Amino acid sequence: MKQPYFLKLLTLVAIALVFASVFPQYAQSSPPGEDIRGESTGGDSEDIRRMAPVADPIPAGEQKAIESPEPPEVKKSDAEAEAPSALKSGEAADGGVEEATEEEEIEAETETISDPLKPFNHLMFRFNDRLYFYLLKPVARGYKAVLPEKVRLSVKNALSNIATPVRFINCTLQGKLKSAGTELARFIVNTTWGVLGLFDPAKNSLHLEKAQEDFGQTLGKYGVKEGFYIVWPFFGPSNLRDTIGMTGDFFADPLFYINPHTDLGFVEVNTTYPTIGTATDKVNETSLTLGMYEEFKESAIDPYVSMRSAYFEYRRNQIKK
Numbered sequence: 001m002k003q004p005y006f007l008k009l010l011t012l013v014a015i016a017l018v019f020a021s022v023f024p025q026y027a028q029s030s031p032p033g034e035d036i037r038g039e040s041t042g043g044d045s046e047d048i049r050r051m052a053p054v055a056d057p058i059p060a061g062e063q064k065a066i067e068s069p070e071p072p073e074v075k076k077s078d079a080e081a082e083a084p085s086a087l088k089s090g091e092a093a094d095g096g097v098e099e100a101t102e103e104e105e106i107e108a109e110t111e112t113i114s115d116p117l118k119p120f121n122h123l124m125f126r127f128n129d130r131l132y133f134y135l136l137k138p139v140a141r142g143y144k145a146v147l148p149e150k151v152r153l154s155v156k157n158a159l160s161n162i163a164t165p166v167r168f169i170n171c172t173l174q175g176k177l178k179s180a181g182t183e184l185a186r187f188i189v190n191t192t193w194g195v196l197g198l199f200d201p202a203k204n205s206l207h208l209e210k211a212q213e214d215f216g217q218t219l220g221k222y223g224v225k226e227g228f229y230i231v232w233p234f235f236g237p238s239n240l241r242d243t244i245g246m247t248g249d250f251f252a253d254p255l256f257y258i259n260p261h262t263d264l265g266f267v268e269v270n271t272t273y274p275t276i277g278t279a280t281d282k283v284n285e286t287s288l289t290l291g292m293y294e295e296f297k298e299s300a301i302d303p304y305v306s307m308r309s310a311y312f313e314y315r316r317n318q319i320k321k
Contacts, residue, residue, distance in 0.1 A: 113312050114228040124231035125304050131234070132286075132293060140286035147287075154198040155284050159277060160210065161190050161197025166252045170213040174221045179211040186210065212318065215252070216245025220319040229308055234282075237311040250274065 115121065144152070164187040171180035186202040193201045202208040219241050220226065227240025238246065250256065251269075255277050260268035300306035 113308060115308065116228050117230055121229060121231040121308075122304060124233055125307070127233055128231070128236055129303075136283065136286055137290070140283055140290060143283050144287040144290065149288070152284055152287055155280070156288070157190070157194070157200050158197040159281050159284070161187060161194070162254060162277070165254055166215075166249050167211050167213050169252050170215055170218045171211050173218045174213065176211070176213070179213070182208050183211055214242075214245055215248035216242035216315070217319050219245055220315075226312070226315070229312070237307055239312070239315070242315065253277075 147155075164183055168180055168183040168187075171177075171183055185206075186208050189202040189206060189208070190197045190200055193199075203210070224241050226242070229237070229239055230243060231237050232243070235246070251267075253274055255273040256269040256271075258270055258273055260270045262269050262271050296306070297303045
């Protein structure tokens, strides 16, 4: 009865020896206490236990040191060490950067001025410059010597009062009805109380300020571009839009329609009175501002460029108001 069991045991040993000779890597034994689990193949198949070589156990302290090694200390370069200080200095210089940006914007705005007629404009600038020093300034000096300042201020007030329709019309076209009403009130007060506009009680007593509006500003208000820069003889700096606007202002001047003698085809005008009025205004204004042009030229590195920039900046600010 015991013989069959012995034969079975002998057969299993033989099979084990053959298996060990064919697969020697699986013949090693696992360390005591290690749990080795086989993978299930499913169905009624027996569990197969794989024997993998296992290294000697590592003490807990050493194992922790191996699992989470401390990163080696890296020496910072000089550039990295100076980075925080450079960042702080950059933050401190934010104000300077903003100021530089504003200056760049101003320069960029100046560069947007179109000046394709520069040779002609330079010629006209020199012409007007010579006209000022050799004709306008001497006449203005004589005019100043003859007429006291109060009289010259009255002439200025009277010419400004006559030009009220120009300002009134352009205030209305721009939708500035309050300013248009102010201009109408100023005209009534200064023509009556101010003795035909020789005085300005509307400003001095009623605090009604004059609106500096013209047709060039009206065109700019409606989006018409300023166009290229141009210097006119006698009239000075302008641009394409303001040149068209100046023509519109001439036709709004009431002096054009006093005793008309020139037929333009669509309307008869008087060109003599406006010419006299413009010349008188130019001489009178120069007598009140003698020395300002000289100071401007002395302070400017390039008077032509400074005049051009000052004109465009002035006109752009007027349109923004």
